[in-house]
Amino acid sequence: MAALRIVLRDLKRLIRNPVRTALLFALPLMLAGIFTLVFGGDGGDGISIRVLVYDEDDGIVSRLLQGVGSAPEMDQKLELVPVGVEGFEMMERGEASALVHLPAGFSKTFLDGEPTTIQLLKNPAERFLPQVVEEGVGIGAEILSEGSRIFRPELETIGKLLDSKVFPADLAVAGIASGVNAKLRGLDKWLFPPVIDLETITITSPDTDAANGGGILAFFLPGLAMMGVLFLAQNATRDILQDRESGLLRHLLTAPVSPGDYLMGKCLSVLVVTVLGFVFLIGIGSLAGVDWGSPLNTAALILAASLGATGTLLLIMSLVGTERQGDALSTIVIMVWCLVGGAFFPLSQMPSFLESVSKSTLVYWAVDGFQKTLQTGAGLAEILPNLLILTGFGMGFLLIGAFVLRRRMAQGVL
């Protein structure tokens, strides 16, 4: 019963400190909000890439290339901004992901069949978007090169017609059309249908249809919620060291409360606080449109991850001497776990050796469990390994931490 009294007291302390409690929840929510805004709202609009185009050529080919970039299907993904020489200064200021420079005489050189160059400047401050532009420009250059080789005579004719001062005769235009048509007929075997037909199929089911809500927020929130819960557990377990340093623990033990009662109370208290924290953050996600999928999976993951967080922080606090040491060590562990555990970045973006390191963190198993449920509508059986690892390590850490603290209390160190 004394343990339950301690739980109630701790909950009352949270209620009596609404500002401090709110601040504890603010960090993950703030980060989730920032990530969501940075990476594209709810995920529906995707990411728009800003590319500066410095077209010194202003010829038929350069305008053709810009026309492709401005096609309706590209319009929302790609923002092409025509610039002059000031584009280089804009790049210095980091105002775009890349600058494409089409030199003077580009179209003529191309139509003449001579080698020519497209210059690409990338923004070094951005990691992914300039690479996308580079890939796109590379593909464009490849197409132009192959087109130049196959349609060489026709392109030469087009070049001459453009150079002449008179409007082209019908026969000349018909000749070009006929030549192109003949080439295409020759390529019919490969082009219609193409050798490789890429068909994208998204496997859908009623479960996954429901599970894909929330876009980018759904991607980040599980990890950030886990981080928030770890910080909540840090705050709650820190009480043990505060109680010791303030003399409250010694005072408490003069009442009919055993060290075991106290530790059980504190563990339960931390667990309750972390579960409530998780429920709150998940609830906020739901309000923002994230569909967490199976309620059973979510509940099981919340419990298991909360137990993992409670055990981890209790173990850390049992190993340190002072509140300051506890704060420093636990903050390092939480931040490293969140960084390598996939709370901030998708694991696929990390070097392969980090993936194995990642699996040694409870953050990974929590995030992975939530993502399986969210993204693929996994059932309870599929997240069972995650649940077992979170629960097993959580319980293990909890027991070791409680044992160490109990021993230190008996020695009068705590």
Add this chain to the structure above:
Amino acid sequence: MIKIEGLQKSYGEIKAVDGIDLEVHDGEIFGLLGPNGAGKTTTISMISGVLKPDAGRVTIDDADIWLEPKKVKRSLGVVPQEIAVYEDLTARDNLSFWGSLHALRGKNLRGRIDDALGRVGLADRADSLVKTFSGGMKRRLNLCMGLLHRPKFLLLDEPTVGIDPQARLSILEIVREVAGAGTTVLYTTHYMEEAQELCDRIAIIDHGKILTIGTLDELTRQSGEGEVLKLIGSFDEMTATRFLSGVPGVKLLRVMEDTAMVSVRTDGPGLLAVLPSILESDLTIDDVSIQKPSLQSVFISLTGRELRD
């Protein structure tokens, strides 16, 4: 009765408590007087079952604190030296939590809280957060928590440290009231005046050992000290020490700068006989005051130094 037998506790090489034997009788206020670091808090921690002794035994009403901790702790109220209250809770919340640990519930608990807060003069601040309290108010709340369950035995560990004289008087008055109602009080302090005014019996503790136990009269008699002469004049320490050590019937307590203190031995020729021989000596004495024997002189007599050292 609180009975302590052969209590010992060491921290590495340091013997914090070195074989203490004590008996605190029912209904008395027993003072444990000693300088900082003498072993008072360690002793209280072992009596209250927080710290396990290396050796020795503590029984309270014949029950061993380590064998029947919950039973004993139900009859025990402890007021620690630190202000051990939750600052982010109200006074009522603190007392409510504390009372619930002592199995107080509902109307009974609410009544006790109101009563206890009224007794220490905090009734009007019952629902204020403790962090808004002054040091003296926190001390009174600290005391309140020890009294809430109306314990048979009350252990107070330097409860007046760091507070203003008014709050100190208020706490001493509450302790007297509680003791008057039949509670047995064990009171540790390094303030001699408190021990002198409050306690029925006093034990002087230093370096983890009890030096002497008794009533104030018994202690002064035991030490063989009579009146204390405080001499102020123009003399150097060496000359004064050499001369006063040789005067028959007095004991030199201390010489420091222009002040010397001697006690008149009860088994000697007496104050009227020794005073002229001191005044007619070569020492230039400007002022003489005569003090009644006190715990201060007893302590100096036992340890050779003042309590505040």
